[in-house]
Amino acid sequence: MTPGAGLYSAKVAWRHSLRFRLALTYSALALVLIMLVSAGIVALLLSRMDQQFNDRLNERADALAERYTVTGRDLGRTPSGVGVYTMVIDPDGKVTGASTILRDFVDATFPFENQSRVTIQDTQVRAVKRKAGNFGTLWVGLPEDDLIAARQSALSALLVALFFTPLILLLIGWWVGKRSLSGLESAATLADRIDPTRSLETLPLPGREDEIHRLLSAINRLLVRIEAGQAREKQLLGQIVHELGAPLTVLRASLTRAGERTADPEVLRAALVADELTFTTQDLMQLARGQLEIRLAWHYIPATTLRDRLDRLVPGTTFAGSWGSGILCDPDRLTQALRNLLANGRRAAGPQGAVTLTLSETPEHLIFTVRDTGQGLPPELGERIFEPFVSGAGSSGLGLSVSRQIAVMHGGSLRGRNHPEGGAEFTLCLPNAALGDEDDVDDGSLDDPAPAILTR
Template sequence: MTPEARPVTTPAGARRAALLTPGAGLYSARVAWRHSLRFRLALTYSALSAALLMLITLGVVSLLLSRMEQQFVDRLNDRADTLAEAFTNLGGGFGQSATGPSAYTLVVDPDGQVIAASPALREFQNSPYPFGTLSRVPVQGTTVRAVKRKAGDFGTLWVGLPEDDLIAARQSALSALLLALVTAPLILLLTGWWVGRRALAGLENAANLADRLDPAVSLAPLPLPAREDEVQRLLVAINSLLGRIEAQQAREKQLLGQIVHELGAPLTVLKASLSRAEARLADPEVARAALVADELTFTTQDLMQLARGQLELKLAWHYIPAGTLRDRLDRLVPGTTFTGDWGTGILCDPDRLTQALRNLLANGRRHAGADGTVTLDLRETPEQLCFRVRDSGPGLPPELGEQIFEPFVSGAGSSGLGLSVARQIARMHGGDLSGTNHPDGGALFTLTLPGAALGDDGDDLDDADVLDEPPLTPVGGTGI
């Protein structure tokens, strides 16, 4: 079928509708990481913490390296001063501080000749001074830093100290810094994720509670957490909004009920008058007006059911022959073809079930046209009764999907209530209603009801009555 009026949904609107649909799983399905507030908070926390940690670590390492450098220089200068003092004051123990495997000393006379050397530099003794103005020189595979002092009348004292320990310490500090810069952001991100999960657990629970709300079923207030924080304020605001929505729905239902009530009496009089005029005059125009009055009567019944809501409706259970239901529908929607097993019995509310099936048949007749066919097939299994309504129309628009069962989603000039009311009635009976396109063309609606499963003593009927012809109250509805 081709709808004449239906909601236009943009991609953003579709996403918003999906998020606002009860049970759509805003938070029941895990939010993608790139859309997660928890991830953004953890990432921000990690980035800021990593930057701060990097600055602090750089400062600490720089201070540590400078202290190590200063200690090395002080040690070298202290050794040089001690040796120079020994050369200046020959009674000060000359040579005692210049021994050992790490002692690097040279005594250079004013002519530039090495006149004394420590054991590690014995190769340079009695030869020209080899290092010139260099302060760092390689000696036997070791980098040695050196300073010079005046050695009294002997000339110049050259004192060196190996930098191996200092270089190793510097490399260790830089390696630790690099490791910290690589691992710290990951550790901080994981820690931030865990902290964010704990901190936002209340907000996630509030979102899950709000996501499970179904305004069509209940608008009960959400439970408040014991802790007075932003989450509690959010839930208080949601509860306040729910209260306003519930009050607005009550006013709308009351207004709708009053409108339907005011229309009911005039429509009943009009319908009776047109029926008498049709019988007396046999005028096609009067017959057409009588059909319009019938359609308006059915529409008011659908509006009344919508105003009452599913929870306010009570089913009057009866066990009726399926043939009785078929006769009713044949009178309400002439031209329907009935197939299947109509010799069985049905445990139902006859008026409500007639209303649901009449809506499906009228919907099919509207879209099949005067020359089309509408078929109602009944099949029974031990578990359920299955009513299948098929028409020869163009079929259901695939882009509407389940929206065809929402109120006021309409096509072909109807009120858009028929399918919504029919599904509501089916579910009130413990069954369901679904719609699809038949492989051979046309729309196919399947309404299922639980099987009666009657025992020999009739106990399974509970309070239901077995009637051959229960009274028929006005029923009705329209298609999409």
């Protein structure tokens, strides 16, 4: 993986994973805290080590100065201890005596003056001075090799801890977050599968009554209120449609008869408006009932029967393809679905445009293709064009939603696209069924939506 890809993955994980954000935040805060605490501990440790070194140096210097002054023995016969550097400086600033390693400085001017740290043969030495009676000044030094090594070891340990601690904390935080949020993740997965158009399901609650438990309980209460609200809306919508249905049916029939008697264009236009309103109420009823509450009345009808019904409902439609086969369907529902597609096409094409319904057949499917010469589907809507009350042409937005619902109830599908040559094209695909023996078939309603006598 390239560094850029790794950075992009980290950004995605930061935005979309609560576990990752919690683990990363926890690790960053822990790292800062550990850095502060560790730096304080190391600083205190090094300070104590430095203080102990100074105490040791001063104790050694005091002991040597006292012994040298009291006994009066010269430096050559006074043991200064292993790893201790000593020199005696007379009042004139010359070295009169020194340890073995410093014999080269004897009878020479004291080279270090007031320096507290000097380098002797590549060794860092810390030194102090003490009065040595009549002999002058005693210079005592201790090598700092052990102190420097201890300081470097402490700093190395601190750097190693700061390097590995964030990784360990991140892994631990990720694991703890995964365990702690497992109930929330499973609830989110289940929530993604909830279909709001069907009966809403409540989310499972974790065993511990923590913040996640309270959150999911609140979501469940919200889902219950949403389901109750949807039920009330459907009930109200059904009542409204029921109240409108009967008067519209009477009005439609009356206008149709009046138009046939008088041939008045205004009356005929009013009959078409009443017809449009009637189908809109049917769409609303379909939406109010919902797919699960509707049972199809299956019939095996000639395709020409369906064509004739559509020709009367949507005048000016051009029919193409093969209409000599039979169709197993609910005639009223399938007519409603195709009529909605044709009416939308007629509305989009306008008076001068064309709407074509083509029926093609394969061994497995019957394919109804509705194409118009209008402006086409709004590309920004996409699949949302099949959602209720979503429209790109100023209509109610119910026709396409109901048509897809009817297609699915028949075991088929409905898809839409913009045709390469212009206009919109909808394809309603149904399973094809032919009858093996006409004598075994009843022309009435079929209780089983997929009878065993239907063969290809």
